[in-house]
Every structure is written in structure tokens, then in C-alpha cells.
Amino acid sequence: MPVAFSDAVLLLADPPGLLPARQQMAVSLGFHIILACFGVAFPTIIYVVHRRGIVRDDQVALGLAKRWAKVSAVLFAIGAVSGTVLSFEMGLLWPGLMGRFGDVLGLPFAFEGLSFFVEAIFLGIYLYGWGRMPPRLHLAMLIPMGVSGVVGTFCVVSVNAWMNNPAGFSIRDGEVTDVNPWRAMFNDGVWLQFLHMWVAAFMVVGLVVSGVYAAGLLRGRNDAHHRLGFTVPFVFASVAAIAQPLIGHVLGMRIHDSQPAKLAAFELAETTEGPAPFRLGGVLIDGEVHGALEIPRLGSIIARNSFDAPVPGLDTVPRQDWPPVNITHLSFQSMVVIGTALAAGVLLYWLLRWRGRDLLDNRWFLRFAVAAGPLAILAVEFGWTATEVGRQPWTVWHILRTADAATTMAGLWWSYSAVLIIYVGMTVGAWIVLRSMARRWRAGEADLPSPYGPPREDSVT
Amino acid sequence: MTLATAVAMAMFLGVVIYALFAGADFGSGFYDLTAGFDSRGSDLRTLVDTSIGPVWEANHVWLIYILVIWWTGFPSAFAAATTTLFIPLSLALAGIVLRGASFAFRKYSETFAQARLFGAIFASSSVITPFFLGTAAGAIASGRVPAEGYGDPMGSWINPTSLVGGCLAVATCIFLAGVFLTADADRAGEVGLASRLRTRTLAVGVVAGGVVFAGLYPVWHDAPTLSHGLRTAAAALLVVAAVAGLATLVLVYRRRFGVARVAAVAAVAAVVTGWGVGQYPWMLVDQLTINDAAGADATLVGLLIVVALAGVVVLPPLVYLFRLTQQWTRT
Numbered sequence: 001m002p003v004a005f006s007d008a009v010l011l012l013a014d015p016p017g018l019l020p021a022r023q024q025m026a027v028s029l030g031f032h033i034i035l036a037c038f039g040v041a042f043p044t045i046i047y048v049v050h051r052r053g054i055v056r057d058d059q060v061a062l063g064l065a066k067r068w069a070k071v072s073a074v075l076f077a078i079g080a081v082s083g084t085v086l087s088f089e090m091g092l093l094w095p096g097l098m099g100r101f102g103d104v105l106g107l108p109f110a111f112e113g114l115s116f117f118v119e120a121i122f123l124g125i126y127l128y129g130w131g132r133m134p135p136r137l138h139l140a141m142l143i144p145m146g147v148s149g150v151v152g153t154f155c156v157v158s159v160n161a162w163m164n165n166p167a168g169f170s171i172r173d174g175e176v177t178d179v180n181p182w183r184a185m186f187n188d189g190v191w192l193q194f195l196h197m198w199v200a201a202f203m204v205v206g207l208v209v210s211g212v213y214a215a216g217l218l219r220g221r222n223d224a225h226h227r228l229g230f231t232v233p234f235v236f237a238s239v240a241a242i243a244q245p246l247i248g249h250v251l252g253m254r255i256h257d258s259q260p261a262k263l264a265a266f267e268l269a270e271t272t273e274g275p276a277p278f279r280l281g282g283v284l285i286d287g288e289v290h291g292a293l294e295i296p297r298l299g300s301i302i303a304r305n306s307f308d309a310p311v312p313g314l315d316t317v318p319r320q321d322w323p324p325v326n327i328t329h330l331s332f333q334s335m336v337v338i339g340t341a342l343a344a345g346v347l348l349y350w351l352l353r354w355r356g357r358d359l360l361d362n363r364w365f366l367r368f369a370v371a372a373g374p375l376a377i378l379a380v381e382f383g384w385t386a387t388e389v390g391r392q393p394w395t396v397w398h399i400l401r402t403a404d405a406a407t408t409m410a411g412l413w414w415s416y417s418a419v420l421i422i423y424v425g426m427t428v429g430a431w432i433v434l435r436s437m438a439r440r441w442r443a444g445e446a447d448l449p450s451p452y453g454p455p456r457e458d459s460v461t
Numbered sequence: 462m463t464l465a466t467a468v469a470m471a472m473f474l475g476v477v478i479y480a481l482f483a484g485a486d487f488g489s490g491f492y493d494l495t496a497g498f499d500s501r502g503s504d505l506r507t508l509v510d511t512s513i514g515p516v517w518e519a520n521h522v523w524l525i526y527i528l529v530i531w532w533t534g535f536p537s538a539f540a541a542a543t544t545t546l547f548i549p550l551s552l553a554l555a556g557i558v559l560r561g562a563s564f565a566f567r568k569y570s571e572t573f574a575q576a577r578l579f580g581a582i583f584a585s586s587s588v589i590t591p592f593f594l595g596t597a598a599g600a601i602a603s604g605r606v607p608a609e610g611y612g613d614p615m616g617s618w619i620n621p622t623s624l625v626g627g628c629l630a631v632a633t634c635i636f637l638a639g640v641f642l643t644a645d646a647d648r649a650g651e652v653g654l655a656s657r658l659r660t661r662t663l664a665v666g667v668v669a670g671g672v673v674f675a676g677l678y679p680v681w682h683d684a685p686t687l688s689h690g691l692r693t694a695a696a697a698l699l700v701v702a703a704v705a706g707l708a709t710l711v712l713v714y715r716r717r718f719g720v721a722r723v724a725a726v727a728a729v730a731a732v733v734t735g736w737g738v739g740q741y742p743w744m745l746v747d748q749l750t751i752n753d754a755a756g757a758d759a760t761l762v763g764l765l766i767v768v769a770l771a772g773v774v775v776l777p778p779l780v781y782l783f784r785l786t787q788q789w790t791r792t
Binding site for chain 2 (some may be wrong): 119
């Protein structure tokens with residue numbers, strides 16, 4: 001039977017709500033993840049400039065900390081909303097998952113809620129604290145925020161890692177029994193996946209924020225404010241960008257053991273080969289790979305850390321258990337390519353700087369730095385697409401199919417459309433507001449209001 | 462008391478807190494909406510901004526707390542509710558999103574036109590959200606959420622008890638917000654604003670009280686299990702609600718705004734708790750008891766640990782934040 005035909009059959013067999021449910025979840029997660037990155041990494045970066053401002057009595061650094069705090073409040077506000085959406089969607093879209101496995105996977109969410117609460121409260125205290133608390137104590141309010149970012153990332157990623165590496169329960173006669181939520185939370189996949197995401201958050205925030213100041217430098221605003229605003233986040237991003245390929249590599253090697261079908265899709269491996277080549281680009285059409293650039297042996301090296309170990313192919317996986325191969329493959333490689341380019345870019349910057357040359361005077365480097373932020377966001381989106389689509393057709397690996405997890409409600413296209421419209425609106429709104437804040441700051445307005453912050457001095461009566 | 466009951470109580474505590482905090486928060490949207498055009502309403506809108514500014518987002522966390530405990534502790538009941546109440550929950554969610562985002566955007570708006578647009582979205586979605594949450598509560602309380610899920614997608618939340626629930630949620634939100642805003646305006650020394658708000662709050666209070674007790678009549682016929690509970694176990698709480706509600710009105714009338722807040726909180730807390738006690742021991746009335754809906758014991762223990770941790774880690778800084786912001790906005 002030709003593959004194209006069986007694809008159509010599979011599609012027809014899917015419940016009508018499956019595709020819109022997946023799309024809606026993808027849009028809301030893809031949106032939220034960017035804001036979540038800021039919640040996780042921004043407090044730590046702000047801490048560094050704020051501390052510098054206090055210790056060295058550096059007004060430029062203090063000014064940056066103040067502005068970043070207000071930006072993070074806007075992003076946090078939107079993130080809180082989009083996070084609330086996600087917690088509803090867990091039930092609205094995936095009742096088959098939550099109804100059956102809620103007590104297995106739910107506990108990390110409870111801890112995540114806790115850490116989110118802590119972060120929200122301390123953000124409020126921090127925003128109110130400017131000029132009203134002893135400086136050192138005020139600075140210290142960022143620490144719980146940073147810590148809860150780490151805990152929150154761990155918890156959320158833990159649930160996803162559990163979906164990839166189910167643990168902490170057994171199934172007898174179709175019933176979920178022997179539930180141990182702690183084992184589910186600390187499953188085998190959690191530490192590496194957590195590390196991967198946590199470091200990614202620093203890449204995103206570091207590169208986006210430094211990119212904003214690189215844009216200012218490109219426009220000739222070459223002052224201490226812009227140089228410091230570029231450098232501090234860029235240092236964070238550099239460490240993250242250089243560490244990330246290594247973490248990703250170790251994580252990728254685990255997939256060979258835990259999810260061979262996903263690895264086969266990542267590598268576009270139709271048949272099992274050893275040594276396996278690395279296929280750059282390309283698509284699988286009717287069981288044949290088209291348009292890929294093959295590099296011999298590199299596939300084995302990347303996936304297995306060996307020159308000739310075989311990479312399992314899709315031929316080892318029953319046809320109905322294949323993930324959508326092309327999306328998985330192309331997203332995975334886009335992530336890898338972008339990640340590698342970013343690592344190379346930051347490496348070049350520091351190498352030349354070590355040799356006494358500062359690329360901040362180079363317009364091409366500044367253009368790269370501006371592009372690096374959106375690229376890092378893209379890499380995160382591609383990475384999540386690769387791991388989520390690569391897990392299909394399973395929601396819980398080899399336990400629960402996505403078709404059985406999704407709601408059978410009719411009319412999901414309506415709710416998906418509404419989500420799309422609202423999220424586009426929120427993105428536009430956030431963009432307008434952030435741009436207008438930047439404009440007002442440049443125009444010399446110092447005291448902008450913020451969602452959690454105190455009222456503006458002139459509006460207090 | 463079983464483990465499941467303890468977790469259910471912890472969850473319901475979240476419901477009560479959410480009703481109080483988010484209630485005051487949502488209700489302020491009503492005053493924002495009806496503040497009058499442009500400059501006439503600006504003093505009231507500024508007050509709304511100042512009053513809910515420091516706490517408004519923390520309120521979402523209570524909702525998330527409820528949802529997380531629900532799906533972790535009582536997964537099948539959660540799935541039954543989300544599949545049956547897809548429409549009202551989605552609409553409430555849309556309200557929450559529009560409200561949260563536009564409140565943040567309004568605060569930063571550069572021009573008046575921008576602020577007006579975001580303000581209108583904020584205010585109208587503030588009123589819509591509690592209504593739909595109330596209808597969802599009414600569906601559960603009147604036994605319209607079947608244990609296996611996928612109940613009637615429309616009839617489950619368009620019925621007498623749900624409509625009472627929706628109106629009751631809106632009314633109590635507006636009532637609470639009125640009392641709090643009046644007290645804030647009074648404390649800030651805005652005499653004119655405070656007296657305008659006082660008049661409105663008194664009117665709203667009478668209406669809200671009317672809704673609560675007039676609403677009992679349709680509920681009596683429509684939700685027999687709940688009304689039996691309300692007549693017996695929860696009767697004392699309804700009396701407390703009535704007394705505290707009346708006391709609030711008297712206190713607001715006599716301009717004792719600070720104390721009135723306490724009475725208003727007591728009244729609303731009594732109404733909400735009355736619902737909870739009234740439907741005990743059901744998680745989904747007539748369908749699934751708390752004990753039958755409960756997930757694995759190990760998970761319930763884990764949840765209680767989280768709740769205890771929250772008491773230690775979250776409450777002290779939260780109280781600190783409230784105290785600081787109250788002091789700071791005053792000076």
C-alpha cells in the first residue's frame with residue numbers, strides 16, 4: 001500500500017477534534033514558552049546589573065535594572081494570563097489524559113503553581129521596593145524570583161519528560177494503579193530535559209535583550225547605557241549558547257534508548273544503518289528521502305557518540321506508530337542549525353575580544369546580534385515542535401495515544417480560531433506597549449507605570 | 462475525615478479565597494465600566510488602577526491552584542467537568558485573558574484612545590468572566606455534570622441554577638469591589654469619590670442580597686440535593702451571610718468603611734462556603750462523591766504537602782506584599 005494512501009486513511013481515522021486540539025495547544029504553548037523564558041531567566045540577569053549598580057554606585061546599571069524590571073512586569077502579566085489558559089486547556093483539550101493520569105502527572109504542576117506564586121509575589125515586592133526598601137534587601141528580592149524560575153522550569157518540564165518517559169504507575173486490566181507521583185515527577189528523562197530548557201531560557205532572554213541594545217548601537221546610540229545593556233545579557237547568553245549543543249547532544253543520545261522512533265524521524269532514517277550518515281535537510285516522500293545532503297558517519301557520531309554504531313530506522317517501527325516524519329526532521333535540524341550558528345557567533349565574538357578586537361564596532365556583528373534574539377526564539381519553537389511532534393502518535397509514550405487523549409467535543413475549530421485571534425491581538429498589544437515604553441524612555445520619561453508596580457509619582461494624590 | 466476530604470477542603474479553601482480576592486478584582490471592572498465617559502470617570506478609574514494594581518495578577522494563581530488540585534486530586538471529576546462545561550469554561554477563560562492583558566496594556570497606554578480601548582475590554586470582560594464561572598458552578602451543584610463526562614454541552618449551564626450561580630457571582634463581585642473601593646477612596650481622602658461610591662455600593666448591596674436570597678427559590682426546585690444541604694447543614698452559614706450582608710450595608714451607610722470590608726468579606730465567604738457545605742459529600746452533585754472521585758492516596762498526600770508548603774512559603778511574603786502596598790499607596 002502506498003504510504004500516501006495510508007496517511008489519508010490514518011487521517012480519516014482520527015477523531016475530528018484531534019487536529020484543532022493539537023493546533024490550539026501548540027499555539028498556546030508556543031506563545032507561552034517565550035514569556036516563560038523571561039520569567040525564568042530575566043530575574044537573574046536583572047540581579048547582575050542591579051547588584052553592579054549598588055556595589056559600584058553605577059547609575060547606568062541601576063537605570064537598566066529599573067527599566068528591565070518594568071519590562072519583565074509587562075511580560076509576566078501576559079505570561080500569567082497565557083499560563084492560566086494552559087491550565088484550562090489541559091482539561092478542555094486533553095480530558096483523556098487528565099482524567100486517567102491526572103493523579104500521576106499532577107503533582108509537579110502543583111509545585112509549579114507554588115513557585116509561580118512565589119515569583120509573582122516577589123516581583124510585586126521588587127517593583128514596589130524601588131526607593132522604598134534598603135537597597136541590599138531590595139536587591140535580595142530577586143533571589144526568590146530566580147530560584148522559583150528554576151523550580152518552575154523543572155516542574156513543568158518534568159511533566160513533559162514523564163510523557164516521554166512514563167514512570168510511577170502500572171496498568172492492570174486497563175486500570176491505572178500503584179501510583180507514585182514522586183517517581184513520576186523524578187522520571188529518568190527529567191534532569192537532562194530540564195537542563196536543556198533552562199539553558200534555552202537564558203539563550204532566549206540573553207540574546208533578545210542584548211539584541212535590543214545592539215539595535216540601538218546600530219543606530220549610533222553608542223553610550224555606556226547601550227554597551228552595558230548589550231554586554232550583561234550577552235554574557236549569560238554566551239555561556240548558555242556554548243553549553244547548549246553539549247547538553248543537546250547528551251539528551252539526543254538518550255533518545256536512542258528511550259524513543260527510537262523519534263530518533264529515526266530526527267535523523268530521517270528510513271532504514272537502520274550503521275554507520276549512519278547525517279542527512280541535512282531533505283524530506284521523506286513515499287518512503288524515499290529526497291533532497292537531503294548526506295554526510296557519511298556523522299549521523300552515528302551525533303546520535304550514538306560512535307563512528308559506526310547503527311541508528312535505528314523507521315523500518316523498526318510499525319507504520320501506525322510513525323510520527324509525522326518530515327515536520328519532526330526539519331524542526332529538529334532547524335533547531336540544531338540555529339543553535340550551532342548562535343554558538344559559533346558568540347564564540348567568534350569572545351575569541352576576537354580576547355585578541356583585543358571588540359566586534360561591537362562592527363556593523364555586521366551588530367546585525368547578527370539583533371537577529372540572534374528572534375533566532376533563539378525560533379530554535380526553542382523548533383525544538384519543542386521536534387520533541388512534541390516526534391512523540392506522536394503518543395501523548396504518553398507507548399501508553400496513551402493522542403487520539404485517545406483529545407476531547408471529542410465538536411466545534412473545536414471555533415475555539416482554536418478564537419485562541420488564534422486573541423493571541424495575535426495580545427502579541428500586537430505587547431509589541432505596541434513595549435515599543436511605546438522604549439520610545440518614552442528615550443524621550444527622557446523615567447517614571448513609567450507598570451502592572452504590578454506602584455502608581456506613578458505624579459498620579460498619587 | 463478521609464484524605465480525600467482533606468484535599469477537597471484545601472481545594473475549596475482556594476475557591477473561597479478566589480471568590481474573595483478575584484471577586485473584588487472582577488467587580489472593580491464593573492465600576493470602571495460604569496464610571497462615565499472620559500474625564501468624568503478618570504478619578505474612579507485611577508482608583509481602580511491603584512487599588513487592584515498590586516494584587517490583581519496574584520489572583521490568577523488561586524484559580525490555577527484550584528485547577529491543579531482538582532485535576533491532580535480528583536482527575537475523573539475534573540475531566541467530567543471540562544468535557545461537559547467546555548463552553549462556559551472557554552468563555553470564562555477568554556474573559557480572563559482579555560481582562561488580564563488589557564489591564565496591563567491600559568496601564569502603559571501612551572494615548573487616551575489606547576487607554577480607552579484597553580479599558581473597555583478590561584471592564585467588560587471583568588463582568589463576563591465571573592458570570593460564566595458561576596454558571597459552571599451551578600451546573601456542578603445541580604447535578605448536571607455526569608460522572609463519565611460529556612454531558613449536555615448547552616443545557617448543563619443554561620438552566621435555573623446555573624443562571625442563579627452566574628448572577629450571584631457577578632453580584633457578589635460587584636458588592637465586594639464596591640465596599641473595597643469605597644474604603645480605598647475614603648482612605649485616600651477623596652471625599653467626593655467616596656460618597657459617590659458609597660451610594661452605588663448601597664444600591665449594589667441591596668441588589669446582591671436580593672439575588673442571593675431570591676435565587677434560592679429557583680434553586681429549591683431545580684437542585685434538590687443542593688437545596689436539601691442548604692436547608693440543613695449549611696443553614697447556619699446562610700444566616701451568617703444574611704447578618705453579615707446587612708451589617709455591611711449598615712456600616713457603609715454609617716460611613717464605617719474600614720469595618721464594612723470585614724463584614725462584606727464575611728458575607729461573601731459565608732455564601733460561598735454555604736454552597737460547598739450544601740453539596741457535601743458530593744464532588745459532582747448526584748454523580749460522584751468526593752471519596753469516589755479521589756485519585757491515588759500517594760498523590761493526595763503529595764498535594765497536602767504542597768498545601769502545607771504553600772502556607773509556609775507563600776503566605777508570609779503575600780501578607781508582607783499586601784501590607785507594604787497598603788502603606789505605600791497611602792503615603
